[in-house]
Amino acid sequence: MAREPISGKGRAAAEERKTGYASMGRLTAPPPALNAFVTRDDLSVVFQPIVRIDPFRIFAYEALVRCRVPEFKNPTVLFERAVADGCTGMLGRAIREVAMPLCGPKPIFVNVHPAELQEPWLLRPDDPMFLHDNDVYVEITEAVPFAHFELCHDVLRELRSRARMHLVVDDLGAGYSNLKSIADLEPKVVKIDRGVIVGIKHGSRQQKLVRGIVRLCEDLGAEVVAEGIETADEFRALRDAGIRLAQGYLFARPAFPLPEIDPATFKI
Numbered sequence: 001m002a003r004e005p006i007s008g009k010g011r012a013a014a015e016e017r018k019t020g021y022a023s024m025g026r027l028t029a030p031p032p033a034l035n036a037f038v039t040r041d042d043l044s045v046v047f048q049p050i051v052r053i054d055p056f057r058i059f060a061y062e063a064l065v066r067c068r069v070p071e072f073k074n075p076t077v078l079f080e081r082a083v084a085d086g087c088t089g090m091l092g093r094a095i096r097e098v099a100m101p102l103c104g105p106k107p108i109f110v111n112v113h114p115a116e117l118q119e120p121w122l123l124r125p126d127d128p129m130f131l132h133d134n135d136v137y138v139e140i141t142e143a144v145p146f147a148h149f150e151l152c153h154d155v156l157r158e159l160r161s162r163a164r165m166h167l168v169v170d171d172l173g174a175g176y177s178n179l180k181s182i183a184d185l186e187p188k189v190v191k192i193d194r195g196v197i198v199g200i201k202h203g204s205r206q207q208k209l210v211r212g213i214v215r216l217c218e219d220l221g222a223e224v225v226a227e228g229i230e231t232a233d234e235f236r237a238l239r240d241a242g243i244r245l246a247q248g249y250l251f252a253r254p255a256f257p258l259p260e261i262d263p264a265t266f267k268i
Contacts (some may be wrong), residue, residue: 002126008078008207009199010149022104033085033086033087033090034082034085034087034090034091034094036085037069037072037085038067038069038072038078038081038091038096040068040094040098042068042069042072043065043066043067043068043094043095043098044065044067044068044098044256045063045064045065045066045099045102046063046064046066046067046254046255046256046258047061047062047063047064047099047103047108047258047259048062048064048100048247048252048254048255049061049062049247049251049252049258049259049261050062050109050225050245050246050247051245051246051247051261052244052245053239053243053244053246055230055245055263056263056266057263058107058260058261059107059245060106060107060108060109060135060137061106061107061108061109061258062105062108062109062110062111062139062247062254063095063096063099063103063108063109063110063111064111064205064254065078065095065098065111067135071142075208078091079091079113079115080144082113083113083115084116086119088113088116088119089116089119089120089121089122090121091125092116092121092122093121093127093173094114095110096110096127096128097128097130099128100128100129100131100132102256103111103258104258105132105133105134106134106136107134107135107136107137108129108134108136108137108174108256109137109138109139109168110129110137110138110139111137111141111170112137112138112139112140113141114140114141114152115139116132117151117152117155117218118151118152118188119156122155122159123155123158123159123247129165130162130165132164134164135164135165135166136164136165136166137166137167137168137188137189138156138159138165138166138167138168138260139168139169139170139191140156140167140168140169140170140185141170142169146184149232153184153185156164156185160186160250166187166188166189167185167186167187167188167189168187168188168189168190168191168225169181169182169185169187169189169190169191169222170191171193171197171207172191172192172193173192173193173195173196173213174193174195178255179216179248182217182220182222183220186220187222188221188222188223189224190213190217190222190223190225191224191225191227191247192210192213192224192225192226192227193227193228194227194228196210196213197210197226197227197228197229197234197238198228198230198234199234200233200237200238200241201233201237202236202240203235204237207237207238207240207241208241210226210238210241210242210243211242213242213243214241214242214243215242223244224242224243224244224245225243225245225246225247226238226242226243226245226246226247226248227246227247227248228247228248228249229246229247229248229249229250229251230248230249230250231250232250234248234250235250251266
């Protein structure tokens with residue numbers, strides 16, 4: 001991935017982050033285990049909008065981490081190292097400390113690695129997501145089975161019990177796909193993996209599959225996001241399959257400052 005600064009104002013943005021941490025009583029130095037391979041100043045965050053289709057408007061923003069250390073420019077590699085070093089919770093906390101001050105009072109989706117659910121960081125009352133002034137959607141990938149399901153389920157249940165906190169099951173349709181996990185976890189939102197979306201056409205079996213997923217999730221009380229939409233044809237086929245929340249390069253690439261979309265100029 002390309003190296004992404006937090007903002008185009010360099011030092012001023014760094015000072016903004018530090019001020020944000022201090023004003024909210026956050027940790028001001030990265031934990032030692034995390035600092036062994038990456039510092040908080042190496043981390044930045046970009047945001048991609050999730051849009052509600054009808055009426056067309058931005059529903060929320062997803063925060064996506066970027067790292068300036070060449071070895072960890074791929075976020076997957078960054079988290080693999082954190083898992084190996086036993087500091088996934090520290091990394092997740094550091095990312096949220098960067099992301100929350102930058103998104104302002106907007107609804108936000110934040111990614112939580114399953115390994116974080118087995119560390120004591122996520123439920124700390126001073127975590128930035130619990131002090132956010134709008135809804136926070138916590139994304140857990142459905143493609144990674146939980147090693148200790150009952151413990152993780154208890155943590156997620158506690159998260160859902162907090163005001164303005166919602167659970168999102170990500171990557172439905174990718175790799176390990178256990179539909180029972182959706183029923184067990186009771187998510188507010190389910191995100192369909194890009195692999196199910198790419199090349200979708202009207203009248204195809206693929207469109208029928210998406211329509212069935214939408215109906216199933218709605219019956220379980222969850223909204224559905226189609227992610228990774230890149231073309232107008234994909235968008236139209238998904239809209240007609242019942243998708244009401246959408247995300248992808250068609251609308252905006254991840255960026256900072258927060259990308260805006262003018263509904264008047266987006267007509268498909």
